[in-house]
Amino acid sequence: MDNRVYIFDTTLRDGEQVPGCQLNTVEKIQVAKQLEKLGVDIIEAGFPISSPGDFNSVVEISKAVSAPRICALTRAVEKDIDVAADALKFAKLKRIHTGIGTSDSHIKYKFNSTREEIIERAIRAVKYAKKYVEDVEFYAEDAGRTDNEYLARVVEAVIKAGATVVNIPDTNGYCLPADYGEKIKYLFEHVDGIQNATISTHCHNDLGMATANTMSGILNGARQVEVTINGIGERAGNTSLEEIAMILKCHYNLGLSTGINTEFIYPTSRMVSKLMNMPVQPNKAIVGKNAFAHSSGIHQDGVLKNKSTYEIIDPKDIGLEADSIILTARSGRAALKHRLSVLGYNFNVEQLDGIYQKFLEMADKKKEINDEDLLLLVGVDVKKNARIKIDYLNVTCGVNCKHVACLVLDIAGEKFEECSSGNGPVDAAVKALKKIITREMILQELNIQSINKGSDDTCKVHAQVEYNGKRYYGFGSDTDIVAATVEAYVDCINKFDINKN
Ligand code: KIV
Numbered sequence: 001m002d003n004r005v006y007i008f009d010t011t012l013r014d015g016e017q018v019p020g021c022q023l024n025t026v027e028k029i030q031v032a033k034q035l036e037k038l039g040v041d042i043i044e045a046g047f048p049i050s051s052p053g054d055f056n057s058v059v060e061i062s063k064a065v066s067a068p069r070i071c072a073l074t075r076a077v078e079k080d081i082d083v084a085a086d087a088l089k090f091a092k093l094k095r096i097h098t099g100i101g102t103s104d105s106h107i108k109y110k111f112n113s114t115r116e117e118i119i120e121r122a123i124r125a126v127k128y129a130k131k132y133v134e135d136v137e138f139y140a141e142d143a144g145r146t147d148n149e150y151l152a153r154v155v156e157a158v159i160k161a162g163a164t165v166v167n168i169p170d171t172n173g174y175c176l177p178a179d180y181g182e183k184i185k186y187l188f189e190h191v192d193g194i195q196n197a198t199i200s201t202h203c204h205n206d207l208g209m210a211t212a213n214t215m216s217g218i219l220n221g222a223r224q225v226e227v228t229i230n231g232i233g234e235r236a237g238n239t240s241l242e243e244i245a246m247i248l249k250c251h252y253n254l255g256l257s258t259g260i261n262t263e264f265i266y267p268t269s270r271m272v273s274k275l276m277n278m279p280v281q282p283n284k285a286i287v288g289k290n291a292f293a294h295s296s297g298i299h300q301d302g303v304l305k306n307k308s309t310y311e312i313i314d315p316k317d318i319g320l321e322a323d324s325i326i327l328t329a330r331s332g333r334a335a336l337k338h339r340l341s342v343l344g345y346n347f348n349v350e351q352l353d354g355i356y357q358k359f360l361e362m363a364d365k366k367k368e369i370n371d372e373d374l375l376l377l378v379g380v381d382v383k384k385n386a387r388i389k390i391d392y393l394n395v396t397c398g399v400n401c402k403h404v405a406c407l408v409l410d411i412a413g414e415k416f417e418e419c420s421s422g423n424g425p426v427d428a429a430v431k432a433l434k435k436i437i438t439r440e441m442i443l444q445e446l447n448i449q450s451i452n453k454g455s456d457d458t459c460k461v462h463a464q465v466e467y468n469g470k471r472y473y474g475f476g477s478d479t480d481i482v483a484a485t486v487e488a489y490v491d492c493i494n495k496f497d498i499n500k501n
């Protein structure tokens, strides 16, 4: 059996389905290019029938990257497949990913159908997709809860119809690792012609077993894994790419390899986290902020004597160069440029000049500038072109005094000023903002976090604002909590009128 495990990245499809993680086409291209550097084999770029934005993203990603195969998702519906084929027209290497639910629950409640009819629909969809592309992947949705005997019949039928890859999703994250592995083994033992297709895992993390299930699938013969950066995805997420890549690297004695350039793992993780406004949990395996931080005295003592005592991964292997993360006000443009490029951002001289000025301003307020800070600076630069910007904000607050905020917004070049009092500085500033922007909007959630430690730290604010029955997610950062909050609120408002392209 082949000892290469193919990495199918679905950050831009399953990952992007998460509320608040939506990216526009430009951002998706940025992620796709980074995934190309990372060395993924397949990029699932979207679900083209679902929206014009998704369609357009698949088109543009197909033009922007050439090494990875570009994949588009469909239901087992002819119209979906027509649209996916059209979206893939510029892809050098392309794949259509079609499928249907196969568990009794899906057959009965989703499709009001029968097992026999579902097999017929699966065969028809694969044959139809084959008219457009050679490489057709079939997914048996909720395969995790599908009876093995019936699943084997479905898999055999779709391979016969021409499927080159068959995906066995544990859609609800239900399986135990032993059972999921057993399922894959069962298919290898009972499906005629299985050697003509690659078997793929696609595990969700509802019970925290996505990575274990994926490994169990690999150990029983699966040679493609469907994963996302930072494990983002529906509900509790998908299997995380970095975990599988590093497990296979650390356990090289398994004799299995991937094409992942692991030194791009950390920058990719941070880029996705930043663009999707989705913080990485500090204790996340491989890419969490604490993944290499030894805090107990016993561990620190061991690591100082020899790193191998408590470190199974060299941080450099994932692109984390501990000694070069910290930049200060004395750092020059070259150091900034180098660190930004490690993080996946390449700017021309003029853009770099702008970011360098902001870097110096931040470095004046904050002694050390780390990767998180840099990503915030880059984000600020991206927001420069927004329609509504904060021009001025002054807040009076304290104990036994009235909390007052005066705010000037620049809306498409015109200045609007309002002041308000409130029951705290944040409330006063938000009230001033709502005097300028009088739309019916409701602040649903405000999440204020500091990045590191210290009273000079930058804080990050995630805001959710409801407007016209839809939720918008915004992000702001500043050493001033009130300014960061207003920025996050304004970020939401800037998204109201933009049709996702
Ligand atoms: O989880 C799932 O079953 C999916 C399929 C659409 C592949 O994401």
Ligand code: ZN
Binding pocket: 014, 169, 171, 202, 204, 234
């Ligand atoms: Zn999924």
